[in-house]
Amino acid sequence: MRYAMVIDTLKCVGCSDCVVACQTENNVPHGYCRDWITEAVSGSYPNLELELRSERCNHCANPPCVRCCPTGASHVVEGGIVLVTADQCIGCGACIESCPYDARYQHPDGYVDKCTFCHHRLEKGQQPACVSVCPTKCMYFGDLDDPNSEISQLLKNRKHKTLSPEAGTDPHVFYLI
Template structure:
């Protein structure tokens, strides 16, 4: 079974938010809510300053506290690509998954269910790339199977210096930021 993940090149990302707009359009994300967003991390003291721009979203972790705590099984690991999804018709809106996510990647949809990034699985199953990846004007985002050593995303992670987000939270996130 494939294990989808992403590599995002922070040397290329300019924080244009095209990925954010594409996601909202593709997935009809309600106003005032975001499935993906831009974080800018500034390190150091002038003149030795380093700026890292990160396009963030659900990390589709290998160790999924959101799936473990869900009392109804609405939050689940999808058979295609081990993507973490929420079945809207099973979610009771208890918000345990929101509280259990160290990335605060989930939110309550106005219709009452927990919502988050799906890696655009409906597009991926049709052989397309996730909307955010496909529109990126600097081509800084790479999507693919982490279990396939020959995939572009695996080769980039193996060859470039990178870091995931909050590895200390112990969730084994599957989005890697190339630095």
């Protein structure tokens, strides 16, 4: 099993509903977020191109944050999800320094926090909060190892990219373009 997320940048309108859903579901402290919307503009006027992306931890297959963690608080669980055990984390910040996506932050209580792919919801057979609320249905979540899953089919049939693949982390959030 290999969990992954696929986000259709052509359908995303950047409404930030995923951001609010995550903050509510995971009780994210005020002023922090585990996911966010990036608006990327390229080109020069009048030939501008706009891309909207909902970004979060990429649950990399080669996660530098897990490698550099001195206590083992950052770890990978079944399905390739990268998690942090709060009472093993000393708040040294090494994982934050190591993340090319700046996807982690120091929780006001001291430990490091990040997107969990809503691991607690997956255990109940539900989708991650961000995916389940998306009003344009531009986010997909599933098992990459299953060739018949919705995300495997999308990645088979649509042009896609990952963020900073040159960082060598093998990210597992895919963007349809």
